[in-house]
Amino acid sequence: MTYCVGLLLKAGLVLLSDTRTNAGLDNISVYRKMFTFEEPGERVIVMMTAGNLSVTQTTLARLGEAVDDPEATPQTSIMRAESMLDVATITGEMLSHVTAETKARMDRMNQAATASMIVAGQRRGGRMRLFLIYPEGNFIEATDDTPYLQIGEHKYGKPILDRVITADTPLEEARKAVLLSMDSTLRSNLSVGMPLDMAIIETDALRVSEHRRIEANDEDFAAMSAAWSQALRDAFARIG
């Protein structure tokens, strides 16, 4: 399993993913699920993945190949696409294509392999956008009304987002909210695990403003997690 969350705020994009993958309960690994494509000042794209690892790795690898292809065009390369909408379309088509290829093989074994993605970023001259791409390649977009998108194990971490996140939330508060949303998920689902990858893209920066890996022994994260637990217990004790 996986938990990835992205916020689209007036102040910028805040993205957080875990890194745990498992092939069965007894085969647990750490794989990066956050990928950055950047041409500072021109465009910045961050993708996060959930689902079958062979599907997401192949999709990312092919998107990368298409970027490096000397014959790349705005229709094939996410680094040449004319808008973030085109980036989402290219990514969705690739994901759908890889999923269909894999499905043909999986069907023979009566198994399923799907994946979903979050694609976020900004192109110079355009606005920041945040998309959730389904296994079929279609996608939805975050809006002011619903300024966040999640993939993977989304339920445990949703209540805190619903309570505190609006499009006007400042970046510092948003950072705290996604970390607490992840903390709730880590506590309740063993298949979501540290380390975490966090990226913040300030509006119109056209680059990743901050990219941080939060390791399992990160003291700030542990302190925040403990403070939140204590605050919840205090709040519980206070109300009638």
Add this chain to the structure above:
Amino acid sequence: MTYCVGLLLKAGLVLLSDTRTNAGLDNISVYRKMFTFEEPGERVIVMMTAGNLSVTQTTLARLGEAVDDPEATPQTSIMRAESMLDVATITGEMLSHVTAETKARMDRMNQAATASMIVAGQRRGGRMRLFLIYPEGNFIEATDDTPYLQIGEHKYGKPILDRVITADTPLEEARKAVLLSMDSTLRSNLSVGMPLDMAIIETDALRVSEHRRIEANDEDFAAMSAAWSQALRDAFARIG
């Protein structure tokens, strides 16, 4: 969907269920999901149900028929069974039987119909017990390490239980915890809805100590829900 939760504490059993059922998103009804069987001073049993309504109604109706049968035996009637373990076994067998009957019909339509149950109570001379019965009729039991069981939409309401419930939690606090657990679920999943049914069985009381229906306009519940929201926002603002 449904959310039912049961706590097995040293002080007693605390049980809470919602009442919303739906056949498709456009066909929503209110049905009781909590059922009481009681012979005060002798035995008390409370059951809660989740899943296909035809399966749970038929299971409950047949358990009731078996109780009323003049030829009822400790092997057929939950009101004559010699222990709560036997009550769980009889209930599990009935649920499994009804599920299998229904499955034969549903398979012809390529549909599925399953249900699960929580069975809680005490028989004179025995201890209080709390079981979760799976559609196949097998069951698990709450213990001191894991003093609560949930059926239906369990994820949203789990974090609060994990944080505050132990076997030593007093009944008043437990009541607050299950109501807040339900409140989180109601907020996040439209297929779980008011009114609620709550039952409390104090240890060795051998009767339902308190049975309350909490209506949609219940002022105490609304006040608790608002206080909890405010407390969460305050806690969020305070931590660093």
